[in-house]
Amino acid sequence: MLNMDFSQRVVIRTTEQEWVPSPAGGVLRKPLAREEAERGHATSIVRYEPGASFQRHEHPLGEEILVLEGVFSDETGDYGEGTYLRNPPGSGHAPFSKYGCTLLVKLHQFDERDTATVRINTRTASWLPGIGGLQVMPLHEFEHEHVALVKWPAGEQFQPHRHFGGEEILVLSGEFCDEYGRYGAGTWIRSPHLSQHHPFVDEETVIWVKTGHLPF
Numbered sequence: 001m002l003n004m005d006f007s008q009r010v011v012i013r014t015t016e017q018e019w020v021p022s023p024a025g026g027v028l029r030k031p032l033a034r035e036e037a038e039r040g041h042a043t044s045i046v047r048y049e050p051g052a053s054f055q056r057h058e059h060p061l062g063e064e065i066l067v068l069e070g071v072f073s074d075e076t077g078d079y080g081e082g083t084y085l086r087n088p089p090g091s092g093h094a095p096f097s098k099y100g101c102t103l104l105v106k107l108h109q110f111d112e113r114d115t116a117t118v119r120i121n122t123r124t125a126s127w128l129p130g131i132g133g134l135q136v137m138p139l140h141e142f143e144h145e146h147v148a149l150v151k152w153p154a155g156e157q158f159q160p161h162r163h164f165g166g167e168e169i170l171v172l173s174g175e176f177c178d179e180y181g182r183y184g185a186g187t188w189i190r191s192p193h194l195s196q197h198h199p200f201v202d203e204e205t206v207i208w209v210k211t212g213h214l215p216f
Helices: none
Strands: 010-013 027-034 042-048 057-059 063-074 077-080 083-087 091-093 101-107 118-121 135-142 145-152 161-163 167-173 175-178 181-184 187-191 195-197 205-211
Touching: 010 027, 010 181, 027 187, 042 063, 077 083, 077 118, 083 135, 118 135, 167 175, 167 181, 175 205, 181 187
Parallel strands: none
Antiparallel strands: 010 187, 027 042, 042 101, 057 091, 063 077, 063 083, 063 101, 083 118, 135 145, 145 205, 161 195, 167 187, 167 205, 175 181
């Protein structure tokens, strides 16, 4: 197991991690959290080299993907940089990448009742006004779970707050900060249920963020 104690805060600077081979040739991973080697709960940064493919497989409790670079494909279509995907529990596919891609992938973490299939191109979707100077792009919600992109203008400070059901962040650009540290692009942060912080940024920063989904 890797980082499966959800009561602990975890910070991983993924740009400093080494790539680890997967069972599929040309598909590499940077594991962030994992229940078992090839099954159960898993969160990873995944890279498909040009022409790489993965055999067809099923998602008993869903799959969530954010395309970070390149073009990711399966039998349902081609998904470029910035695409957010949710494949619901019981779905399956045979993914590949003709030209190569890098992804955030989360497996086996859906509520079994969360059956929505989601395809959002965040490069063209609209930003909505958030608190203060923040802009928010909602991606998905189910009961207390919320997923969004959040754009922080330079110099923005957010109010201190607690995370009911935890919080998970991937810094996509800029540098996200709080009283515990500074986190550059590629940093993954998972904070437990009822954790608290006072975030701010010095430069424009975009984060992928999920709240309300961790055990408590």
